[in-house]
Amino acid sequence: MRPTAPELTRPLTDPRFYAGDPxxxxxxxxxxxPFVWHDEPGFWVASTYDDVMRISKDPETFCSGKGVLLMDLGRELPEIPGALLYVDPPEHTRYRRIVQPAFAPSRVKALEPAIRAQAVRLLDALPEGEVVDLVQAVAVPFPLVVIAELLGVPAEDWRRFYEWSDHAIAAGTQQTDENMAALAEMAEFFLGVIAEKQQHPGDDLVSVLATVEVDGERLNDGELMMFCGQLLVAGNETTRNLVSGGLVALAEHPDQWSRLRADRTLVPSAIEELLxxxxxxISFFRTATREVTxxxxxxxxxxPVMLLYASANRDEAAFGPTAGQLDVARDPNQQVAFGFGQHYCLGAALARLEGRVMLEEILDRFEDLELAGEPGRLESAGVVSGWTSVPMILR
Ligand code: HEM
Known part of the structure; x- marks a missing residue:
C-alpha cells in the first residue's frame, strides 16, 4: 500500500493553488x-531537499524519457530529437557534450555588455515616480531580447518569440490549429536562421551549434531547430519570473533592499537567494525504472515522481531555521532552483548573469521600490511559478 495524504497532495494538481501562497x-x-503518493492521477511527491537531490542524481533509476511535466503523465510522448529535457543517458550525455561549449562561462560572460545594454534600454524607458507594471515593461521583454541576442537574430523579433513561446507551452495540452500554426511558423523561422548561419557563421549561439563537432558528431538541422525552440521556452518564462518575483520579494522586504543598497558586494548572494x-x-518529474526504496x-x-523544487528550497533540514526568511547574504546557499545532476539547467550561468545585471542597473537608478497594489499571481500546471502583474512605483 502506498501512503496517501489527499488533503496535502490534491492542491498540487489544482492550478489555482499556485496563484495563492503554497x-x-x-x-x-x-x-x-515527506514522500507520499498522490492518487489522482498517481505519482509520488518528493518534498524534501535530500530526496529531490538523491533522485535528481540517479537518472538510471529515475529517468526523464517518460515525461518531465505533470501534463506528460499517462501520455504517449512523441520522439522529439534534440529535446534535452526528455532524453536520458547515454544519449543525453552526447547532446550535452555538443551544446555545453556554447554555454561555457567565458561565452556567457562575453554577452554581458549586450545584456546590460538591453537592461539599460528597458529601465531608462520607465516612468519615474509613476505606477508601472514591471512584468510587461521589464520582465517579459528582458529574457526575450537576450535570447534574440544569443541566437544572433534582431532584438525586434522578441514579440514574435513571446507569441511562439506561449503557443509552444499551450500546445503541450491543446493542439489547436492556432497553436500548431504558431509552432510551424517558429520552426520555419529557426530553419531559416540555421541555414543563414551555416553559410555566414558569426559568433552567436546558432553559428557555434551549427558548426561545432564533438568526436566527429554534430547536431542535424532538425535537432538544432528543436534546440532553439527549447531555449525559447526554457529561458523565457523562468527568467521572467526570477525578475518579477525577485522585485516583489525585495519590495516586500525593505530591510533586505536597504542591505543591498548599502553593500553591493551582496549582489551575487542576493541572486542565489532570490532564486x-x-x-x-516549481517541479519537474521523473519516472522510476526499477523498484527502489x-x-x-x-x-x-x-x-512517476514529482520533484518539488519549490518545497526543497524552503527545507529547514537543508537551510536551517532561517529557511523561511529572505536573507540576501545567505552563505552557504545550495539552492536547487536549477535542478541538479545530469539535467542541471544549461542556462544557469546566463540566468544568473541576467539577474545580476538587472539588479545592478535597478540599484544604480532607484532608491525605493514600492508596491502600488496587489501583484497578480499566475495559475500554474505545477511547472512555472509566476507573476501576471507587478504594479510598482520606482523612485
Ligand atoms: C531563472 C531562470 C531559470 C530557471 C529557474 C531554470 C530552471 C531549470 C531547471 C530546474 C532545469 C532542470 C530540468 C530537469 O532536471 O529535468 C532546467 C533545465 C534546462 N534549462 Fe533552465 N532555468 C532557467 C533559465 C534558463 C535559461 C536562460 C536557459 C537558456 C537560454 C535555460 C535552458 C535550459 C535547458 C536547455 C535545460 C535542459 C537541460 C537538460 O535537460 O540537460 N534555462 N532549467
Missing part, C-alpha cells in the same frame, strides 16, 4: 508526509 502546504508536506526564494520552476517507501518501476 509555502504553508509545502511545510506540512515536509513535516507530515531560492522565487524558485521559478525512498524515504522508507517502496517505489515501483513505472511510478
Amino acid at each position: 509555502f504553508p502546504l509545502y511545510a506540512r508536506l515536509r513535516a507530515e508526509a 531560492r526564494w522565487t524558485t521559478p520552476v 525512498i524515504h522508507g517507501q517502496r517505489v515501483h518501476a513505472g511510478d
Whole structure:
C-alpha cells in the first residue's frame, strides 16, 4: 500500500493553488508526509531537499524519457530529437557534450555588455515616480531580447518569440490549429536562421551549434531547430519570473533592499537567494525504472515522481531555521532552483548573469521600490511559478 495524504497532495494538481501562497502546504508536506503518493492521477511527491537531490542524481533509476511535466503523465510522448529535457543517458550525455561549449562561462560572460545594454534600454524607458507594471515593461521583454541576442537574430523579433513561446507551452495540452500554426511558423523561422548561419557563421549561439563537432558528431538541422525552440521556452518564462518575483520579494522586504543598497558586494548572494526564494520552476518529474526504496517507501518501476523544487528550497533540514526568511547574504546557499545532476539547467550561468545585471542597473537608478497594489499571481500546471502583474512605483 502506498501512503496517501489527499488533503496535502490534491492542491498540487489544482492550478489555482499556485496563484495563492503554497509555502504553508509545502511545510506540512515536509513535516507530515515527506514522500507520499498522490492518487489522482498517481505519482509520488518528493518534498524534501535530500530526496529531490538523491533522485535528481540517479537518472538510471529515475529517468526523464517518460515525461518531465505533470501534463506528460499517462501520455504517449512523441520522439522529439534534440529535446534535452526528455532524453536520458547515454544519449543525453552526447547532446550535452555538443551544446555545453556554447554555454561555457567565458561565452556567457562575453554577452554581458549586450545584456546590460538591453537592461539599460528597458529601465531608462520607465516612468519615474509613476505606477508601472514591471512584468510587461521589464520582465517579459528582458529574457526575450537576450535570447534574440544569443541566437544572433534582431532584438525586434522578441514579440514574435513571446507569441511562439506561449503557443509552444499551450500546445503541450491543446493542439489547436492556432497553436500548431504558431509552432510551424517558429520552426520555419529557426530553419531559416540555421541555414543563414551555416553559410555566414558569426559568433552567436546558432553559428557555434551549427558548426561545432564533438568526436566527429554534430547536431542535424532538425535537432538544432528543436534546440532553439527549447531555449525559447526554457529561458523565457523562468527568467521572467526570477525578475518579477525577485522585485516583489525585495519590495516586500525593505530591510533586505536597504542591505543591498548599502553593500553591493551582496549582489551575487542576493541572486542565489532570490532564486531560492522565487524558485521559478516549481517541479519537474521523473519516472522510476526499477523498484527502489525512498524515504522508507517502496517505489515501483513505472511510478512517476514529482520533484518539488519549490518545497526543497524552503527545507529547514537543508537551510536551517532561517529557511523561511529572505536573507540576501545567505552563505552557504545550495539552492536547487536549477535542478541538479545530469539535467542541471544549461542556462544557469546566463540566468544568473541576467539577474545580476538587472539588479545592478535597478540599484544604480532607484532608491525605493514600492508596491502600488496587489501583484497578480499566475495559475500554474505545477511547472512555472509566476507573476501576471507587478504594479510598482520606482523612485
Ligand atoms: C531563472 C531562470 C531559470 C530557471 C529557474 C531554470 C530552471 C531549470 C531547471 C530546474 C532545469 C532542470 C530540468 C530537469 O532536471 O529535468 C532546467 C533545465 C534546462 N534549462 Fe533552465 N532555468 C532557467 C533559465 C534558463 C535559461 C536562460 C536557459 C537558456 C537560454 C535555460 C535552458 C535550459 C535547458 C536547455 C535545460 C535542459 C537541460 C537538460 O535537460 O540537460 N534555462 N532549467
